[in-house]
Amino acid sequence: MTATDSGRADPTEARELDRIDPVPSSRDQFALPMTASGEPAIYFCGNSLGLQPLSAQSHVDEIMEDWRRLGVDGHRGGRVPWYTYHEIFREQGARLVGAHPCEVVMMNSLTVNLHLLLTSFYRPEGQRTKFLMEKPAFPSDIYCVESHLRSRGLDPEDHVVMIGPDEGDDCLRTDAILEAIDRHGDRLATVMMGGVNFLTGQAIDMKAITEAGHRAGAMVGFDLAHAAGNIPLELHEWNVDFGAWCSYKYLNAGPGAVAGAFVHQRHAVNRGLPRLAGWWGNDPDTRFRMHLEDSFVPVESADSWQISNPPVLAMAPLRASLDMFDSIGMNALRSRSLRLTTYLRKQLESIPGRRFRISTPSDPDSHGSQLSIVVDGNAEQAFGDIESMGVVADFRPPNTIRIAPTALYNTFEECHRFASMMSNAFGSST
Numbered sequence: 001m002t003a004t005d006s007g008r009a010d011p012t013e014a015r016e017l018d019r020i021d022p023v024p025s026s027r028d029q030f031a032l033p034m035t036a037s038g039e040p041a042i043y044f045c046g047n048s049l050g051l052q053p054l055s056a057q058s059h060v061d062e063i064m065e066d067w068r069r070l071g072v073d074g075h076r077g078g079r080v081p082w083y084t085y086h087e088i089f090r091e092q093g094a095r096l097v098g099a100h101p102c103e104v105v106m107m108n109s110l111t112v113n114l115h116l117l118l119t120s121f122y123r124p125e126g127q128r129t130k131f132l133m134e135k136p137a138f139p140s141d142i143y144c145v146e147s148h149l150r151s152r153g154l155d156p157e158d159h160v161v162m163i164g165p166d167e168g169d170d171c172l173r174t175d176a177i178l179e180a181i182d183r184h185g186d187r188l189a190t191v192m193m194g195g196v197n198f199l200t201g202q203a204i205d206m207k208a209i210t211e212a213g214h215r216a217g218a219m220v221g222f223d224l225a226h227a228a229g230n231i232p233l234e235l236h237e238w239n240v241d242f243g244a245w246c247s248y249k250y251l252n253a254g255p256g257a258v259a260g261a262f263v264h265q266r267h268a269v270n271r272g273l274p275r276l277a278g279w280w281g282n283d284p285d286t287r288f289r290m291h292l293e294d295s296f297v298p299v300e301s302a303d304s305w306q307i308s309n310p311p312v313l314a315m316a317p318l319r320a321s322l323d324m325f326d327s328i329g330m331n332a333l334r335s336r337s338l339r340l341t342t343y344l345r346k347q348l349e350s351i352p353g354r355r356f357r358i359s360t361p362s363d364p365d366s367h368g369s370q371l372s373i374v375v376d377g378n379a380e381q382a383f384g385d386i387e388s389m390g391v392v393a394d395f396r397p398p399n400t401i402r403i404a405p406t407a408l409y410n411t412f413e414e415c416h417r418f419a420s421m422m423s424n425a426f427g428s429s430t
């Protein structure tokens with residue numbers, strides 16, 4: 001064993017880092033999946049499905065009990081009335097994404113929200129028809145965008161502009177994105193990109209992209225699935241037109257949890273904007289006057305993009321999640337996330353003869369909690385071996401392992417143990 005390898009086997013430094021970190025782990029507030037041998041798994045999959053906050057159960061139970069006790073009266077008389085359940089997330093949700101409360105609403109799921117928002121923010125007119133997105137974009141986003149174009153009689157082949165990394169690179173260059181926006185100028189209707197790319201974990205410069213999009217006269221929005229709860233966002237300040245995120249990744253609100261949407265105040269108060277309508281987007285004062293006042297009057301806030309009454313059971317765990325983000329604060333969590341990710345990167349990059357590279361940018365402004373590891377050789381087999389040692393992560397064919405050391409429940413010691421496994425599987429000693 002070399003000196004570096006023996007250092008790698010020794011967890012003392014990692015344990016010390018866990019002990020002294022100024023933002024302590026909240027690990028004891030989460031249910032940790034166990035390995036077959038009864039040890040907590042090294043759960044690095046918070047970028048896919050976050051762990052269950054222990055307090056989530058009581059919020060779900062509360063609704064089940066209120067429903068049992070009250071029936072329909074739970075809408076008004078529940079401990080948290082169902083009628084206004086979406087409203088309880090407004091302030092915390094706004095703080096999470098750097099928005100004003102009127103700009104944020106929790107509703108539906110992510111792709112559904114993107115559809116609803118594109119109805120308002122993709123308005124092709126005259127020669128301004130093009131839609132710019134990144135490559136690779138998440139498939140659901142591509143299907144969503146292409147279906148919007150087709151539904152307006154436009155061929156995606158001609159009207160979707162995809163901007164990808166340069167040949168041989170993994171990540172996008174900001175100046176290439178800005179240049180593409182400028183080049184398409186007055187033919188560009190909408191720019192929509194992943195704030196943090198699902199594959200590489202690259203965080204893009206949302207402020208600069210929004211400014212460039214607006215200079216071109218386009219609407220600008222972001223898919224924030226991998227950004228919300230991962231990196232600090234200032235959606236209002238950056239002047240972003242629209243955004244949407246899911247709540248099951250970094251936000252730990254559970255599988256299929258209710259998603260979020262952002263609409264900038266200048267649009268949120270614009271009752272004249274075209275949108276798909278349903279009764280929950282209507283002014284609450286007339287919502288129950290039903291046939292007596294049956295014309296749609298949008299609420300002057302992001303709430304007006306709601307369609308149906310809130311699915312409260314799928315929303316309840318979000319209370320546990322947002323309470324946690326709010327009490328610790330996104331900036332504190334971000335600082336811990338950067339320390340964990342930087343530590344893990346250093347450990348991985350010091351593996352002698354490593355047969356992998358990290359495709360996530362190293363600049364702290366360009367990544368969140370995820371490191372994407374591109375491995376040589378039979379990646380699937382090697383990933384299977386690592387999984388069998390108690391790591392929960394994910395694999396994206398052909399050769400990317402995505403690892404997310406999240407600030408809320410991962411530790412330096414877990415990063416250290418994972419690096420040892422990678423050294424064994426992909427280092428020169430194998």
Ligand SMILES: Cc1ncc(COP(=O)(O)O)c(C=O)c1O
Pocket residue numbers: 109110111112138140141194198223225226246259
């Ligand atoms: C970047 C991105 N966009 C969209 C989606 C689709 O989410 P949903 O199934 O909630 O619509 C996901 C899901 O993981 C995603 O990662």
